[in-house]
Amino acid sequence: MGTIDQGTGPVTASADATKDSGAFATRYMSGSRWNPFRHKVNVNVSPLQAGLVLGFSAALVQAYFKVIPPVAYGICMVCHPRDLVNWLADHLLKIEWDYSLASSSWPLLTVVGVLLGAMVAARQHGELRPQPSRQRWFYFVNGFLMMNFGLILGSCPIRIVLLTAYGDLLGVVGCGCVILGVVMGTIALRWSARRSIARGVSA
């Protein structure tokens, strides 16, 4: 069906063109299916595909692009921001804060890349729109605690999976603890939701 449509499209267009070049221009410059500037991009990726690319490329940057030591450091959304901020503090303000050996000469820019990539993807798909905030302080405190617990653990939930794949036994224990923590957090959320529902009913 699709091939028939594609075949007939240009023929009618060229027939139009012989009658009126203006119509030809309108047809080909604005409405056409294959015009890359008018066509809205639609990339659909499943979590499995995204995860496979993420894991494989994390191994790639460690193997050939010097994102080492420490090992399994290709992606970390806690340690790489730490390296970036502490490197800047060290080089601009002369404050001696700790950062990893991988970012001794130049800082790791994963966070900048993630923000840019997500912004471009959202822009292309019409999902980039400002939305008002809710529960500001709750999220503020969550971010604060996440950074501290993440740096105590020495990795974020992504890197702990990479460490597990690397065969690090402490990484395996850490990954198990993260899963256990998520279960505990989910139970806490469920408990607080039930309590607020009960309170709402009684009031």
Added chain:
Amino acid sequence: MTAALATLVLGFVIGYLGQRSRLCFVAGYRDLFLIRDASLLKGVIGAFLGALAGFILFKFLGGRIVGFPMLLKTPELDSVSAWLITIVGGLGVGFVGALAGGCPFRMHVLAAEGKRTYWFYLLGFYLGLIFYNLVTFHILERITSLD
């Protein structure tokens, strides 16, 4: 310089894919436990398998995959403080991640979409880093020196 550019490009790619796929390393476990939905967990399993395949392949090809597979050669395996720190940190990351509804990666992606709620998360995140440098880091040093 190489590492900085490589991580910038890699960050762009995973940021793009993460926005399209809603990939999250905390919501994967949470969805399985809460609503028995394994679609996001497949992303975590995919990352594990992709990383494992990459490490094996690049080790074979002669890339810088030092000491893989670690297993019993893992450093600090006999240190009590390392175990303590790992357990406390892991439970904390999981708990806080479940409360916030996502891992730091997902939060950065949501913030980049323009959702202001997550701008406050990131504000707390980076102020938390300064707090870590000033306070938590020194407490950790004390604990590790006890070994």
